[in-house]
Each structure stands twice: as C-alpha cells, then as structure tokens.
Amino acid sequence: MKKSFVKAVMILAVMTIAATSLVAQSYAIVFKNTGNPYGEKQMAGFKAGIEEQKFEAILRAPDQPTAEAQIAIIQQLIAQRVASICIVGNDFDALTPVLGQAASAGIKVFSLDSSVNPSARLTHVNQADSVKIGQTLVQAAYDMIGGKGQIAILSATSQASNQNLWISYMKQELTLPKYKNVKLVKVAYGDDLRDKSVSETEGLLKAYPNLKCIIAPTTVGVAAAGKVLTDKGLKGKVFLTGLGLPSEMATYIENGVCPYMFLWNPIDVGYLGAYVATALVKGTISGAVGDKFSAGRLGNYTITKAPDGGTEVLLGPPFKFDAKNIADWKTVY
C-alpha cells in the first residue's frame, strides 16, 4: 500500500516537473537584422517547428546587422534562461565569448545559415553544402557563357562569413582544368546596399567590357545587378546568376536577364533548426558527427562533418529557380 502510494506521488511529481518544464521551455532564434524577408521566413519556419512541439518560440533580430547588437540580445536571452539559442551570426568570431557565457549557463547553442566559430556552437544548420553551392554557381556561369570568358562576383559586405566561404569554394572550383578558359576578374562588394550594388555592377561593366557573367550570391546584389543589366539592355550579352529571392528575381528571370539562379526554402531551414534545438535540449543529439534525429515533416537527418572543423546538418541541395517555376515561387518568398 505504502509502496504504491509513494510510486504514485513520484509519478505525479515527475509529471508536474515535466509539465512545468515543458511549458516553461522557450527556444530562441536570433537573426541578422530586422526587415529582411528571408530572415522573416526563416524565423517563421522556426516558430512553426517549435510550436508544433508545444514549446514557446522567441524570435529576435537587431535593427542593425552588427555583432554588437546580437551580443546584447544574447545577454538578454541568457537572463531569460531560454533552453536553447539558434544564432544566425553577423560575425563568425565576435560572438564566441557571449555564446560561451550562454553555454556555461546551460543553454544549448547552435548556429544556422550564417555560421559561428565551431568552438562556440554545438552544431550548425546549413541550408546546403557550402562546397556544393560554390560548385553549382561556377558550373552555372560556365554553362551560361559557353565555357569561356570573363566572370565577376558581386558579393555583400567584405566581412560576411557565409559569403566569403562560398567565394572561397568558387575560387577553388575554378582551379579545375575544366574551367581553364573561365577567368574570374574581380570580386566586388555591394555591401548589401542597393545603390552601392548598382554602382559596383556598373563599374564592373565599364572596367571589364568583355565581362560575360556576374555571379551574385546575395539577394540584394543579384537583384541590383538584374536591374542594371535590364536597364542597359544587356540580356544575352552579360549573364547573371547567383543566390536570390524568387520574389526579387521574378522580373529578371522572366525577362531572361538571369536564365536561372539558386536558393533554398528559408522556411524549411528554420523548421529544421527548430527540431535541432529540441533534439539538443532533450539530449537526443549532442552535436557530434553521426548523431541522428527526426525533424518533423522534413524527415530524418544525420549530423555530418563541416568544412570549418565543426559539425553541421544539411537541409538539402540548392534549389534551382528558372523561367518554368518562378511564377509558382515568387509569391512564397
């Protein structure tokens, strides 16, 4: 009699603790800046994933894309004792100390989209294989220009970690013998500002009159380049590809200035991040290579080794947007 009573009390206690911890647990995502539709979709996907699992999601983004602002936000999250922080880093290294503070406080820290230093994160959720992104973009340029000619890259800021990573893989890909007739003449920085991206594109066109293709792995840059090429009537003479939002690039894909470009679904990226968060907190995974977990409607995933020395989870291959499917996607994001 006493035994079963004690058992009942213990079960009740465990249930209460589980219930309160379930209700109290909040999962945070910190994006790069506010007002960014790509970020909004990513955070929406994260929120959907977290709420699907009956937890509370906290979505934060600073008004300026600086590391200093993200440090302040992370400190506020630590004070709120969140269960996990998913960081889309504005700087690869600068968040290391504050994320270390979070980890010491028992918070599970991982990065998404724009990675942080492996010493500061348990794992990283990558939209697509960074090496593959570089390869795909270079291959696309190669196909568009018919195998030979000058190409240039229009990037965001010179400090953006994911940009620099992709560019380094692009340069690596270009050393292959297949690309011996393709010459990368310049990497220009548009700083993700419309007006600067336009000036840099115009500068590229004038400084390199034989330029055949521009690769712009940034949503603002590729749209700005698309506008410039359209306005100057350079369709067919100078090609454009890169990573862009289907909504921003719809006009330029439809008018042919950009034959095709790539991206992935940010909603799915966020959603995957949500399941990584809960899996880390539950203990299902620890961020090591080989860990497996289930990500709701996306299926099962395994953690793999990342090229920067840490580990990562890959969403899938980059998705190609061209004239055939752009009409379907331009209203989604």
Add this chain to the structure above:
Amino acid sequence: MSERSISVDRPRSLRRFFFQWEWLLVLIFIAVNLINSSLSRYYLNLRSLVGSTNSFLDMAFLVLPMTFVIILGNIDISVASTVALSAVVMAVSFNAGLPMPLAAILCLVVGTACGLLNGLIMIKFKELSAVIVTLATMIIYRGIAYVILEDQASGHFPKWYSFLAWGSIGPVPLILIVFAACAIAFGLLLHKTSFGRKVFAMGNNLTAARYSGIRTDSVIVAVSALTGLMAGFTSLFLSSRMGSTRPNVALGYELSVIAMVVLGGVSTAGGSGRIGGPILAVFIIGYLNYGLGLVNTTANVLLIIIGSLLILSVLVLNVRFGGHRRPAPPGARVIAPGKAPDEKA
C-alpha cells in the same frame, strides 16, 4: 526695475534646484526601472542588472569626452572609426608578436593619435567646421582599418584579456568600476578645474574666450586627444567583449553617443551642460534596451520607443522652462533686460 543681467549664476531657489534637466533624467531613470520590473520577472535580479551594464558601457566611455566636445560647440563623428582603427592595430600587432599589454597600450596610443590629428587639422584650418573635418577622418580612419585587415578577423587574445569585458570584482563588473573612475575624473575635470571653465567659456563665445587669454588652440587639441584616448578605451573593452576584431566594429556608435550626450541636457549650441546628464542618459537608454529586450520586444518597436523617449523628454523640459538655447549668432550674445541667461529670450 529692468536692468541688463550678465550674471551666469542662477538665482538659487529650491524650485530651480529640482527643475533641472538632471532631475528629470533621474525621474525617467526610475520610471524606466519601474516599467521594466513590471514587464519581466527576470529584471529585478541584482546580479544580472549590474552584470548587464557591460553591454552598453563600452559606448559610455565615448560619452564622457563627447560631452566636452559638444560643450565646446563642436562635434566629433569620427569616434567610431577611431575605435575600429585602434582595435585593428592592436589585434594585428598582437598577432604579429607584440605582447598583449604593449598591444593594449598601442591601442590607446593609436586612438589618441587619431584624436590628435583631428584637433590639429581643426586648429590649422579654422575655416573648416568640426563636422567636415571629423567626417573626412571618419571615412579615412575606418578606411585604413579596411586596408589593414581587409576581410579578415583578428583576435585570439590571451585568456586573461576577456576579463576586461566579462570579469567582475565581486558582483560588480570590471567595466563598471573603470567607467565610474573615468566618470569621476571627467566630472572633476569639467566642473572643478580651470580647464573645464575654459571649455565652457569657449563654448559660450569663442572670440571672447580667445581675447581673454585662453589658449583656445591648446584646449581644442587637448579635447580631441582626450576623445581619441577614450575611443581607445572603448576599443579595448569592445575587442575584449568580442574576443576578436574586424574593420567594421563599432558601426553606428557615433550617433548613439551623440544621442546620449544630447539627451543628457548638453546643448549642441555649446557652452552649457553638466557631466551628470549624459551619464544618466547612458544608463537610461542602456536599461531601457535591456528591460524591453527581456520581454523580447521587436527591434521595430524598440526603435519607436527610443525615438519617442528622446523627443518626449526634451519636449517636457522645453515646455516647462525654456530648455536649450538657440544657436548663438557670431559675436556677443545680447541678453534681454530682466531675464535670467538661461531662459528663452
């Protein structure tokens, strides 16, 4: 009886004493804390309250000399670039083999040099306003930082270096202690030394100050160098907080610093202000950001709140009693008969 009053001393009365800008700021500070603690249960935790100061105090080091600059009637928008350049030079020289303590001193030296250059250009080319000089140097200094580091980060500082930004002595963060010391030093400098009096005099009327024998050039250079030195302090604490540095650190700091000084009751017309105001403003804005962040206010709403706070607090004071002076015309100021100097003429 109407008579011209050129007295600078305010007539003493209890009403005057309490209707000063700083008291309004104290009220706002208390209000901010009350609102914050009612919004979030995580706020009134002494440890995190005191500990959270390290997220906004690195900027506060710039507020102290900026007070001097604005009282002088000038402005300095190159401070953020000085922070970036001195941090970059320090990091690069440390990684090139210089021992960390020396690299830190180099950081302060570079900062002071940048400030010194500002001051020298200003006194040699008096036709140029402070805005244009510091605008040019703002672009140049950060430009040099980009030339040095390009797209890299530099860091890997020794373990003890992170104690600067993250360490505490007891429950009090080190940065708060250092800031308090600097604040006291600057306060004494401004209000209790002849140097401070000279700054006020020059802000009030540069020509008259020069003719009364004040070495205006030396004062301007000294204030500029001081600004550069404190920018060095900021970059020490900032790079410690981030564990690394890039050419794009401290982006946008100058605007926030100027906002804090102006919220603190220092008029951009020059010649008036007290060190207490900007210090209070630092904590008001810092705790407001922190408290609202604890309830995860979105950045959009936060922008609106901070902007409204800025305007409303100034509005209240102006509606009550005159507030800031108009920008002074060149030459002597005419004070209308019968009115005290700081009332609206």
Add this chain to the structure above:
Amino acid sequence: MSAEAKAPARARANRSGEGFRELGLLVFIAILCIAFQLRNHSFLTLANIKDLLDNTAILGILAVGMMLVLITGGIDLSIGATIALAGMTSALTGMAIPRINPLLSILEGMAVGLVIGSVIGILVARFKVLPIIASLGLMNIVRGVTYIESKGAWVSAYQMSDDFKSLSTGTTLGVNNLVLIALVIFALFWYFVNHTKTGRRIYAIGSNPDAADVSGIPRRKLLWLVYATMGVLAGLAGVLWVSKFASAQGDTALGYELNVIAACVLGGVSISGGSGKVSGLVLGTILLGMLNNALPLIDVSPFWQQFIQGIVILAAVLTNVAVKRNNQRLALRKRAI
C-alpha cells in the same frame, strides 16, 4: 578716395571674392576627372557620365533640402528613414492599386514626407527642441514604422507597375527623368534663395536669429517651412529611389543622411548656418557622385575604396581652404589703405 567712391570698389572686390569661393572645389574636381580618366578611359564617356548623373540626381534633390535646413543652423538626420517610409508606402499602395497613376504615387510619397517634415518643423519651431534631437528621435520612429508597415517584407520588381518603374528610368525630351527632376528642383531653389524675400529671410534666420526676430521676420513659420520642405523632398526622393531600384526595403537609405550632409558641407554650406550657395552645392554633389561612380571603375582593391574616398574628401576641403585664403590675401592687397 572719398568714402562713397570706396564703397562700390569694395563691393566689387567682395563680390569677386565670393565668386571665387567655389573655385578651389571646381579646380579639384577637374583634376580628379583627369586622374580618373587616365586610370580608366571609359570614365569621361557619355555613357558613364549619364550613369553618374543618374545616380547623383537623388542625392542632389536631397542636398537642396538639406542646404535650406543647414542654412537655418539646423540639421535633419531623419531623411534616410523618410525616404524608406515614403518609398515603402507608395510601393505598397502601388501593390494594392495596380493601375494607380505614377504621379499619384509621387504625390503620396511627398505627402508622407510632408507629414514627417512638418512634425520636425513643429518640434523645432514651436517647442524649441534642438533639431538634432528632433530629427534623431524621428529617424528612429519613422524607421520602426517602416518595418512594421512592411511587416518585414520587401516590395519587389514584379509587384510594381511598369509605369511606376519608368518614373526613374524613363526619359523626357531625351534627358533621363531623374536628372530632369533634379535640374528643375535646383533651378527652382536657386531662384528661391537668391531672388525671393522668403529665401533671403531664411539666410537671415540662420545668420543671426535674434536680429531676425527683432526685424519682424516670421522665424517660427519659416523654420517650419524649411523642415517641411526637406520632408517633401525626402518623400519625393523616396518614391524615385524605389522606382529606380525597383525594390522597396525596410532598411532603404540607412545612414544616407551622412552622404547628403557631406555633399552640402563639401559644397561650402556652413554647418553653423547663414551661408551656402546653390552653385557650391552642385559641385559638392557632383564630387560625391563622382567618387561613388569612379571608385569601382579604377582598378583598386575594394579594400582601399573607403580610404581613397576619405583622402579625396579631405584633399578637396583643404584645397578649397587654400584657394580661399589665397584669394583673401589677393583681395586684401587690392584694397586701398
């Protein structure tokens, strides 16, 4: 020489001294043109100059408004946010009403700008808030409103009507619309500040507010007018910006006010109020536009761009000072003692 005969001679000397005020800047720009052309022969081509003017037109429109504000001794840091809000609002309206006349979009943007400018004007003129605080506060508020209004999304090219997009890219009488609008505004303001009573009064307010008050100039009304005008121009610039880039973002023109202030100050507009000429403004705007246009063109590492830009600006300003001092020395020599 009698006193009356001396006066016209002195006046003549003064006028020629003023005419030379911008000479230093003009010479500097000429030298810079040559330097850039040597570096890349496509700099001084018609196509490039067209691009340059296109990209500088919006800066020019804003500089005119900022000049008025600076002349009164004030400052307006909120124009970047105003551009964003005006542009976003007109873009969202264009999305909701696809067949809207683009001129109505312009009017809508100008109305948004007018509201923001008026608020600043009232704060500065009626409530004696310092312009820097008023515009700083409003900058934050307006930016926040822009993000909230857009719900974090952008308005993309496919959501804008062709008429709207051709506002900025179209041509009228062979000249690009943007450049035409900028020229018209420059001409209007040149006339306004030099040949109307109100324009001259605005200089008076900035030069000596107390004297202006005493001489019966309606200071408060004119101050409000100045900020409202800046707002309207910023609103116009916002619509043109969104049309030019075929995209409306929440963070449009973040920090752009600094470029505008730089253009004004380079052009000789005094930050403490009371002086500034439209001719200097044009030169300042062109210099800045040239830098933005030429830096990507010349073959320098992108990491040197900012440094070069800063050095050029500093050199331009110092050259101007040197020339001015030289002229003053010469003018002094001419005077009969």
